[in-house]
């Protein structure tokens with residue numbers, strides 16, 4: 437169940453069709469595309485927190501070329517969702533990975549992100565899932581044990597809140613950019629696996645770790661889109677076609 441995000445309220449939100457309302461009368465509009473915006477004034481340091489519309493559009497075009505499909509396949513396989521699962525994607529962005537998992541499994545899905553442009557794009561493409569704009573760094577706005585799978589795909593992590601909304605027998609899937617991810621553009625990255633295992637160590641243990649990697653010959657426009665998506669659009673020289681590596685470390689956790 438969705439919960440009210442007004443400071444310290446946390447009452448259950450009920451849908452009236454056009455809005456979600458809590459018992460204390462706090463009310464949130466449901467957008468025409470179907471998402472609900474639960475952002476509070478203190479969540480928005482800028483007027484448009486999170487991904488910009490340009491970055492969202494660039495990422496969407498990249499997904500549409502199919503270059504990220506091998507990553508989505510890896511996520512689907514390791515998530516192992518079936519029709520009885522209920523999946524939450526925290527930091528869902530444009531919903532590409534959540535949509536891929538829930539369509540393949542035929543299961544329920546919910547996605548939350550702080551970027552309104554991203555969630556709006558997600559809701560337009562996938563009406564099967566529940567889409568929410570909220571600041572999950574502060575509070576993941578669902579009641580305790582709402583989900584059997586919680587995913588964080590290259591997003592920000594909130595171990596305490598992930599643990600709160602996950603069922604006792606649930607599993608947590610964390611995807612991190614591997615050291616090889618976009619190595620051609622930004623050089624070798626850090627291996628964040630160990631630090632992440634430690635970050636979740638109080639509540640969870642690592643039960644599986646796999647790396648999924650794909651390379652693709654991208655045309656100049658797609659390379660530009662990658663740069664936009666990672667916020668490095670400013671280059672002195674125009675970019676040309678390039679072979680790029682996309683790579684994720686996929687970690688599955690269960691409760692201790």
Ligand SMILES: [Zn+2]
Pocket residue numbers: 440441442445446447458459460461462
């Ligand atoms: Zn309320």
